[in-house]
Amino acid sequence: MAERIRWGVLATGNVAVTFTKDLLVDPKTRGVDRLVHTVTAVASSSSAARAADFLKEVGAPEDAKAYGSYKELVNDPNVDIIYVSTPHSHHFQNVMLCLEAGKNVLCEKAFTVNAAQARTVVEKAREKNLFLMEAVWTRYFPLSMYVRDLITSGKLGNVTRVFADNSVALNPETTFADGTHRMVNPDLAGGALLDMGIYSLTWVFQCLYLTQPEAERKPPKVMSSMQKYEPTGVDESATILLTFPRGSQGDAHGVATTSMRVATNPDKKGTAGPGVRVQGDKGEVQIMPPIQRPTRTKLVLHNGLIEEKTWTPPGPGVGSGWRNGFGINLHPEGVGHGMFWEADEAGLALLEGRKESRLESLEESITIMEIMDEVRRQGGFTLPENIETTDYLI
């Protein structure tokens, strides 16, 4: 008999809609029979009416509660785990609120705005013996598992280089002309690095760090360059060179790039080539963009083997559309978005009593935040003090 995971949703913006619709897809459609997800409550800081509209929009059960404040949500005894989907500027305060109230948490990326905040929430989760996970959904795709298996099985040989680019030409002066959108607004921790660069770093890390035996994982050295978006001072592009020490094997290099000025996928059809290249001495695997939700891979080996694969998330999922904040990206009917796989990992952890994800430990989330801190330091980019603080203000 499948066990029920009772979710609370904190904030009702774009990604919350997508995530919650995916959450409510029957897990059997993806071969999961140990659990079933349900939504028992949602909170909007705008109003209880907005929360009620959200519940209708996502097709939540009739008896789900709609709250007009996050505090009410974290105190609901019928919630096992809370999905935090505010802008990253607010993750630290919101995650602390949940943990202080004794709730398990799945928090959207970027986990926090800096490593000090990440360390603080991790300490709090451990002190309270609660589950905590950064919602980097890409890691949980079967496609990602395939790529990691190619690396650990030795099929690519010794993997010593990964290129990963996540860039979307957003035309920020026009798209975000008034400077208030979270992508460009420093008060909402705007900038390409924290929002999109995290996926480039995710690919580099899941290929060059997660695939190493735990005891041998070492943080990389960081060199980077950053370009600012003049109207608001956030970063519009970041280029990062990571050197992973590998002892006698020789170092491995990761090149992680991100930009809101140019595009990985200019025609949105993948014609321009891969967004990620994972290279070993026997060949490479390419991941076609968008790299946060990839559906196509190409394996190219030195021995002449070429293998292209398509990885469509099972449906019914969001079906008619995905609101990504910059417009609507349509998926065909019957195709899911793919956020359910990360929810399954969180749900299984609750059933098994685990306090962390198996595919991204809290130490790894902190290490990646440390790298983003260093990239911002090298680029001379700080966020407002009230966002960078580790003081819990609520």
Ligand SMILES: NC(=O)C1=CN([C@@H]2O[C@H](COP(=O)(O)OP(=O)(O)OC[C@H]3O[C@@H](n4cnc5c(N)ncnc54)[C@H](OP(=O)(O)O)[C@@H]3O)[C@@H](O)[C@H]2O)C=CC1
């Ligand atoms: N995994 C993924 O694919 C994606 C992840 N994300 C991540 O999710 C987070 C949210 O992104 P997204 O949903 O696009 O953002 P939205 O702006 O669409 O939604 C954010 C929500 O947060 C709440 N909120 C609380 N305080 C504020 C504030 N001061 N300003 C704005 N909103 C506030 C609001 O909900 P309410 O009024 O109900 O409280 C708002 O609707 C980000 O951290 C982003 O990185 C985003 C897109 C895709």
Ligand SMILES: O=C1OC[C@@H](O)[C@H](O)[C@H]1O
């Ligand atoms: O996580 C994300 O993935 C999709 C993008 O559109 C969005 O900016 C980002 O937050």
